[in-house]
Amino acid sequence: MSMEDVGQLFGFLLYATKYRAKRGGRILFIPKLHDRAQVFISCPSKESGSRPTYVGSVERKRYSNYKLSLPELKCHSKINLFILVENMGRVNYGPFIFDRKGILSSVYLDGEIVQGWKMFPVPLHNLNEVPSYNPIIQSSYSALKEISASRKRLIYKSENTSREPAFYSGRFFIDKSSQVKDTFISFNNWGKGVAFVNDFNIGRYWPVRGPQCNLYVPAPILKQGDNFLVILELESPDPKLVVQTVDEPNFTCGSSEVNVH
Secondary structure, three states: OEOHHHOOOOOEEEEEEEEOOOOOOEEEEOOOEEOEEEEEEEOOOOOOOOOOEEEEEEEOOOOOOOEEEEOOOOOOOOEEEEEEEEOOOOOOOHHHOOOOOEEOOOOEEOOEEOOOOEEEEEOOOOOOOOOOOOHHHHHHOOOOOOOOOOOEEOOOOHHHOOOOOEEEEEEEEEOOHHHOOOEEEEOOOOOOEEEEEOOEEEEEEOOOOOOOOEEEEOHHHOOOEEEEEEEEEOOOOOOOOOOEEEOOOOOOOOOOOOOOO
């Protein structure tokens, strides 16, 4: 079932199901995926060691025939399977103008079709007003119906960082109205994700791919006083949970083959 079928026209959709354990693990295959997926597995929430484990990522085109090995988990019952699918954008011309997003085919484990799926849209609006959550952890603990976990603050504590997708929030203060100007936020040392300033989506960052290192923050979305930054980090946050404002763009991230100078 596509993102459009559940009313999620942008952003992320979490697919969740369960499967039986098998000695030596299982092989996951998704023939038709639009556009990128992160795969996690866990034992049921009542068992010890139930925190989801990141297994790997699958991307459209780049790995169209890619099969992902799911390691063996020693659970007392079925294993939870979570697939977080990202809509990485559309074009407004050509044959892909009506491109649908999500998992558009059956999903296979060892060549057998997996059934019993549940889909959970991940909302990316009103991030300043409502508590945000870790979509993988919350689904794993059956808490999506009543989300109570606060998002992680951008304060350095070793236990704050995680390998699962998670929201991080912080704030910065502008003293005078004359200081409200265009700026950039540097995401060096962060993994991959989306950033919001005052509930305005300033864009995606992915420094390892590049070439863009910094995201542009236009002056009209800033204000005198407190300004709020919310980050959805998909892979690995900066170990110190730090971002910096800078006064110019930077297109030197990623491999040398894609850098723009």
